Amino acid sequence: MVSENAQPAFVLVRPQMGENIGASARAMLNFGLEQMRVVGPRDGWPSEAAFAMASGAGRVLDAAQLSDDLAGALEDRTFTFATTARPRDLTKTVYTPEQAMKEARVRIALGQKVAVMFGPERAGLENADIAQANAIISVPVNPEYASLNLAQCVLLCAYEWMRATSEAEPVVDVLAGTEMANGQEIEHLAKHYEERMEEAGFFYPEHKIESMKVNLRNMWSRMPLTRADVQMLHGMMRQIVRWKDRS
Amino acid sequence: MVSENAQPAFVLVRPQMGENIGASARAMLNFGLEQMRVVGPRDGWPSEAAFAMASGAGRVLDAAQLSDDLAGALEDRTFTFATTARPRDLTKTVYTPEQAMKEARVRIALGQKVAVMFGPERAGLENADIAQANAIISVPVNPEYASLNLAQCVLLCAYEWMRATSEAEPVVDVLAGTEMANGQEIEHLAKHYEERMEEAGFFYPEHKIESMKVNLRNMWSRMPLTRADVQMLHGMMRQIVRWKDRS
Numbered sequence: 001m002v003s004e005n006a007q008p009a010f011v012l013v014r015p016q017m018g019e020n021i022g023a024s025a026r027a028m029l030n031f032g033l034e035q036m037r038v039v040g041p042r043d044g045w046p047s048e049a050a051f052a053m054a055s056g057a058g059r060v061l062d063a064a065q066l067s068d069d070l071a072g073a074l075e076d077r078t079f080t081f082a083t084t085a086r087p088r089d090l091t092k093t094v095y096t097p098e099q100a101m102k103e104a105r106v107r108i109a110l111g112q113k114v115a116v117m118f119g120p121e122r123a124g125l126e127n128a129d130i131a132q133a134n135a136i137i138s139v140p141v142n143p144e145y146a147s148l149n150l151a152q153c154v155l156l157c158a159y160e161w162m163r164a165t166s167e168a169e170p171v172v173d174v175l176a177g178t179e180m181a182n183g184q185e186i187e188h189l190a191k192h193y194e195e196r197m198e199e200a201g202f203f204y205p206e207h208k209i210e211s212m213k214v215n216l217r218n219m220w221s222r223m224p225l226t227r228a229d230v231q232m233l234h235g236m237m238r239q240i241v242r243w244k245d246r247s
Numbered sequence: 248m249v250s251e252n253a254q255p256a257f258v259l260v261r262p263q264m265g266e267n268i269g270a271s272a273r274a275m276l277n278f279g280l281e282q283m284r285v286v287g288p289r290d291g292w293p294s295e296a297a298f299a300m301a302s303g304a305g306r307v308l309d310a311a312q313l314s315d316d317l318a319g320a321l322e323d324r325t326f327t328f329a330t331t332a333r334p335r336d337l338t339k340t341v342y343t344p345e346q347a348m349k350e351a352r353v354r355i356a357l358g359q360k361v362a363v364m365f366g367p368e369r370a371g372l373e374n375a376d377i378a379q380a381n382a383i384i385s386v387p388v389n390p391e392y393a394s395l396n397l398a399q400c401v402l403l404c405a406y407e408w409m410r411a412t413s414e415a416e417p418v419v420d421v422l423a424g425t426e427m428a429n430g431q432e433i434e435h436l437a438k439h440y441e442e443r444m445e446e447a448g449f450f451y452p453e454h455k456i457e458s459m460k461v462n463l464r465n466m467w468s469r470m471p472l473t474r475a476d477v478q479m480l481h482g483m484m485r486q487i488v489r490w491k492d493r494s
Contacts, residue, residue, distance in 0.1 A: 027399070032389040056394060098410070140409060142279045147303060152274070155399055156406055159386075163345070166387060197483055200490035215479060223470045226338050232462060236440075236449055243447035244491040 008104050008114040008161065009035040009065075010154060011073050011080075013129055016042045016121050022053025023151035024118075025060040031158035036064040037073045037115070070117070070129055079107050080115040082125055082133035083153055085146055093135045100137045101160040116157055121150050179227040189230050190220045196237055255351050255361040255408065256282040256312075257401060258320050258327075260376055263289045263368045269300025270398035271365070272307040278405035283311040284320045284362070317364070317376055322431030324362040326354050327468075329372055329380035330400055332393055337374060337465050340382045347384045348407040359427060363404055368397050378465040379430070426474045436477050437467045443484055 010028055015021050015038065025036060038045060045066050054061055067073040074080055081100050082092075095103060104114045117133065119125030130136065139148060139156055148156070181189070194213060203209045225233075257275055262268050262285065272283060285292060292313050301308055314320040321327055328347050329339075342350060351361045364380065366372035377383065386395060386403055395403075428436070441460060450456045470476075 026394055029392045030388045030395055056392060139406075140413065141277045142409075145276045145303060147273055148277055152399070152402055155402065159403055159406075162387060162389075193483075197486065200486050202483055202486040212479075215475070216483075219476050219479065228338070228462070229466050232459075232466070236444055239444070239447050239449040240487050240491075244487075244494050247491050247494040 004035060005113050006108065007033055007035055008081075008101075008108070008116050009037050009073075009077065010157070011037040011039060011070075011115050011117040012041075012150070013039045013070055013073075013117050013125060014042065014120040015118075015150065018043055018047035018049025018051075019053045020121055020150045021047060021050040022055075022057070022061070024154040025050070025054045025057040025064075027151050027155035028158050029057040029060055030155070031162035033158050033161060034060050034063065036060050037067060038064050039067050039070050039073045041066075042120075070132055074115055074117075074132060076113055077115040078112040079104075079135075080117060080133045081135050081137045082117050082119075082130045083137045083139070083157065084119070084125055084130060085138065085141070085148070086124070092130070092133065094138050095135055097137055097139055097157050097160040098163070100135070101157065101164040103135075104161065105164045118150055118153055181225045181227050181230045185227065185230050186220050186225065189225075189233055190217050192234060192237060193220075196241065251282060252360050253355065254280055254282055255328075255348075255355070255363050256284050256320075256324065257404070258284040258286060258317075258362050258364040259288070259397070260286045260317060260320075260364050260372060261289065261367040262365075262397065265290055265294035265296025265298075266300045267368055267397045268294060268297040269302075269304075269308070271401040272297070272301045272304040272311075274398050274402035275405050276304040276307055277402070278409040280405050280408060281307050281310065283307050284314060285311050286314050286317050286320045288313075289367075317379055318430070318434045321362055321364075321379060322429065322434065323360055324430040325359040325427045326351075326382075327362040327364060327380045327430065328382050328384045329364050329366075329377045330384045330386070330404065331366070331372055331377060332385065332388070332395070333371070337377055337383075337461075339377070339380065339465070339469055342382055342384050344384055344386055344404050344407040345410070347382070348404065348411040350382075351408065352411045360429065362430075365397055365400055374461055375464075378461050379434070379468055381468050381471075428472045428474050428477045432474065432477050433467050433472065436472075436480055437464050439481060439484060440467075443488065 010033060012021060012024060021038065021041065028036065041047060050061055051058055107114050117125065117129065119129065137157065139153065141148060194216060197203065203212050257280060259268060259271060268285065268288065275283065288294060297308055298305055354361050364372065384404065386400065388395060441463060444450065450459050
């Protein structure tokens with residue numbers, strides 16, 4: 001269990017379907033978030049449908065705090081984001097999920113207690129709810145087709161939380177852990193193929209020989225060849241020569 | 248309708264539930280993606296369940312290309328990502344969704360045709376599928392709880408596609424202006440080599456045959472092969488066979 005204030009609380013405001021609460025719990029736990037709060041769920045609490053959907057993330061629901069009203073859910077929070085799809089008359093800073101979760105990380109590091117609230121499935125948050133938030137999160141969707149559901153909106157925010165907090169973005173791991181062939185090994189491979197292809201009569205006609213050899217040599221060096229690749233390629237050529245010799 | 252190659256094709260490989268195909272279409276269209284391909288859907292095609300779930304994103308399903316096998320779905324593609332949760336023995340570069348979609352944007356700007364493939368709900372992609380990809384996408388999830396479903400994985404990749412395309416960044420690539428081989432060309436090359444090496448008796452002993460074939464297939468997809476490379480490699484093998492036949 002993560003310390004209660006080391007991560008934002010995700011507050012589901014008047015959720016309708018238990019399934020969506022369960023799916024939100026799963027979406028959260030995928031990215032390490034365990035602080036859920038539920039405000040006035042339509043079908044009561046605890047919700048069997050939520051537990052059925054949560055498979056494996058039931059502990060998020062077990063630990064969820066239930067409140068009758070939004071003010072109760074937010075009373076210990078020092079900074080709250082409201083997620084909303086539509087532009088509002090309310091004057092508040094609008095963040096993307098990425099910006100918001102970076103901001104949340106900074107505020108939490110400073111000792112603040114952060115919440116992110118999500119509206120009911122059909123209508124979303126009302127202006128009265130949003131008025132209780134410090135800032136807005138709006139997911140940049142296709143203006144011609146915006147149909148993110150509750151758990152998807154939770155998923156994107158949770159994903160951005162993990163991105164904001166993973167110190168080293170997993171590096172474009174160019175074949176990490178794999179032994180790459182070194183220059184000498186590539187050179188041997190290139191020679192091996194050039195010699196056999198020479199014997200096979202591949203380099204022809206005369207005036208193209210040089211450029212054909214350069215192209216072949218260049219291909220080997222351009223490839224990200226592992227040691228295992230090089231061994232396989234040697235083995236293939238040796239087997240081909242045996243095949244020829246058997247003919 | 249967006250131009251067909253201005254965005255990556257999302258390829259659903261052997262999806263099981265029509266509902267998940269529909270939810271994937273919605274997830275895509277939320278972020279402006281309209282190129283779906285479906286390989287061997289379990290419950291046939293077109294799928295009523297998919298259309299019922301797609302509400303409003305039905306045109307993505309209408310335009311979806313159906314294929315019997317993965318090779319058919321990838322034949323015009325020049326760069327393919329495979330999404331997978333589990334680490335694999337296959338040697339390929341692993342990207343986060345963010346890195347992958349940035350890479351996709353760059354490649355598409357250079358005229359390449361990009362695909363992202365997603366496995367079936369229960370088991371995910373098989374090694375034989377992944378061997379046909381150039382690189383892997385892995386979503387950085389909570390190591391103690393990873394339960395992203397198909398449409399959620401599609402959602403995160405689509406979201407990162409929109410993020411990658413909404414800020415303009417300079418584009419640099421070593422292979423700019425070079426015609427890269429597409430999926431069909433790589434597939435033909437792989438088949439050509441596999442068949443000849445089979446005749447040559449390379450795949451031995453019996454219990455290693457499958458893994459030897461997957462490793463060889465995987466090597467071709469991992470390489471940044473140009474069209475000229477592929478022609479040279481075909482030419483080499485054809486010449487080797489002539490050499491053998493002359494013996």
